[in-house]
Amino acid sequence: MAKSLRIDAVSGKMQERGWTQAHLAQQVGVSSQTVTNWLKGRDFPRPNALLKLAVALGLGFEKLVDTGDATEPVIAFRKKAGTKTTDHHISKARGMGHLLKPLVPLLPDTRPLRTLITSPDCEYGQLRKAVEQTRAELGIGQHAVLSYSHLIGQFLRNAAVLVPVLWGKKDRHENALHIRLPEEDVTFVYLNLDVRLEDFKFWIAHELAHVYTPELAGTDEGEDFADAFAGALLFPHECAEAAYREAVGKPQSGLIATLTRYAHQHQVSLNTVHQQVKRYAKNAGLSLLPVEDRTIHQVRNRGTGATVSEALFDPMPPDANKYISVASSVFQSEFFIALERLVKERDVGAGYVQQVLDVPLKDSVSIHRALAA
Structure with missing residues (x-):
């Protein structure tokens, strides 16, 4: 409507x-x-x-x-080139959203002062201002490495519940799912842990941008802004300027080595650093570094890279108790705390767990058993 x-x-x-x-x-x-x-x-x-x-x-x-129906969940999948979000994907995610509603009363009843980006604009100068304000609110400078704890804490402060999931390696857009319940004023953000470590921080920052701009969730403009904001937040103008000045004039192998070092320092992908340096140079009217995007992708794809799940769990796959513990401690998620209350107080079965987590029945039975114990 x-x-x-x-x-x-x-x-x-x-x-x-x-x-x-x-x-x-x-x-x-x-x-x-x-x-x-x-x-x-x-x-x-x-x-x-x-x-x-x-x-x-x-x-x-x-x-x-x-909107015509204030109870309808708002859905946002992360856009990925060459992929299409089908009506089936949206319908399934909305179904998950409706099933999440009984969990909301069991979450902590906190109504903090939300952070909103009131002028979400991909223009370089406007984006830089938004990043400066965000980092100032986080209490860190423009050169500082943005930690996972900084990012994760923002979801909790903005009534957004992180739901870490083990969905396996995905080649499409299903690695991150954003479900906002407008009537309940709560957002659930599903993050697939079976992804490369170097990509994961970018995805978290991307989802945080959606939380900061709720009106744009589920739109192409929202996806474009979230990607632009994530890159600029993780590797701001000041970092891009320093990387450019250090890399300019070096042979290709040397400049790639320089950009790679910055990527490792900030725990982001080589492509994120490269794209931010390129945007800085264009905005400043400087010559671009003599390296093509495809070369950067070739370099970063030479190794498969460890996944988040492999870094968090040893051995893999984790048992249900370890998985639930990490979700609560590492991701500060109230999701499983609320789900445990629902299981115990309303005698909710494994089928419900399977549907709200979108996992195989075997896994949902293990999780349900751990929550009911």
């Missing part, structure tokens, strides 16, 4: 603040006529304007926008 503004909610907040349409337009950065068109239902705000409108009025997305 088409989205529309909840005019009564907007008008009520304007009246409460004593704002005219002109004043609201000034706050959002649009013309008075644009606001008039919104309030008469002639037009709907673009994503950037919608986020600014939500912040200006102090209204959450679900109170500001009528």
Whole structure:
């Protein structure tokens, strides 16, 4: 169904603040006529304007926008070139979202001050500002290595529940799944641990961008911004500048060695460093480093690389108790704590566990047994 503004909610907040349409337009950065068109239902705000409108009025997305069904889960798969998210994928994920609803009352009832990026823009300067503000809130400088603990802590503070899963190696988009429940104002982020370590931090930062920009979740604009924000957050302008100045003028083997060293230092992929250095050079009007994207991919793909699951669990696969323990301790996830309460208090069976985790029945039985013990 088409989205529309909840005019009564907007008008009520304007009246409460004593704002005219002109004043609201000034706050959002649009013309008075644009606001008039919104309030008469002639037009709907673009994503950037919608986020600014939500912040200006102090209204959450679900109170500001009528989607036709406020209970319908919002789904976002990470976009990957050459792959397509089918109706089957979306339908299955929405089904998981509806099944997650009974877990929400069992999660900690915390309503922290959420972080919102009100002007999600892939333009270099705007992206740099967003990254500077985010890192400042995290208490780290622009040259500092962004740790997993910094990233993971942000999900907890923004009512987003990380759900680490063992889905095996995937070649498509299914390695990360974002399910937002607008009515409950909670987001579940599934992260596949069977992926390369060097890619994992990027994926977490990508999903964090979705949490910061809830209106863009499930849209192409949201995917583009999340990818751009993740790269810039993990390897900011200052790091890219330093890497460029150190690598420029070196033969190809030397510059690749330089970029690889920065990638290892920041625990990200060589491609992430290369792309951020390339964006820095383009923005600064400098010559690009003489190395093609395909060469970078060839270098990074020479070794298969350890997976997150292999780093966390020895031996593989882990037993259910170890898996649940790591989810709670390493990822600060309340998911299995809430699921355990559901299993014990409502006598929920292994079939439910299988559906909300999307795992084989054999694995769900083991997990259910561990939770019920």
